[in-house]
Amino acid sequence: MTDGFETRETWPFECLRCLHVWEEHFVVRHLTDVHGNEVEIWLSSGVAVPPPWSGACCPHCGAYHATSFPWGYLARHPELVAGPEPELVPGPAPAGVPAVAEPGRTSAPRTNLPGRLLIALGVPLALFVGYELYANAVAAAAHHR
Known part of the structure; x- marks a missing residue:
């Protein structure tokens, strides 16, 4: 070079x-x-x-x-561009106010994006296929009568 x-x-x-x-x-x-x-x-x-x-x-x-x-x-x-997130320190809850969970913590774990996508696409597809199978079974039963 x-x-x-x-x-x-x-x-x-x-x-x-x-x-x-x-x-x-x-x-x-x-x-x-x-x-x-x-x-x-x-x-x-x-x-x-x-x-x-x-x-x-x-x-x-x-x-x-x-x-x-x-x-x-x-x-x-x-x-x-956000700066560093401020540290949140929970203080005592006032009387009569229910305690709130710590920020950033949820009670149930989040489902990751691919899992949610599979559910969003899979459930309607399963319902559609199930309906088609049911409709074909009913039509076949009516045809054999």
Whole structure:
């Protein structure tokens, strides 16, 4: 490699699963070899990484369903980037007010998205198939009379 220069780029992302918004900082090395071929090497914290458009992983939930914003988008929309969440310390409940569960805790575990999707698609399909089987059985019984 003969010629080269570095640029610093900040890419804003949003997770399409949990809607978490974050930024990642990259150093991009632009190199040209003796044959005139141009190469870009993307670095994050000094380590070579794939380019950001090849699939970012959400640091909040670990999903690979992330989209990037145009450069400078988050600087123009600071309300999208939330700071650290404040620590909520429950105080004593006033008299006559029922106690509320801690924030972030639910009484029943949440079903993950694929499970809910299977239920949403599977139940109507099972009902439809069951109805068709019933209707065919009734029609066959009436035909044999």
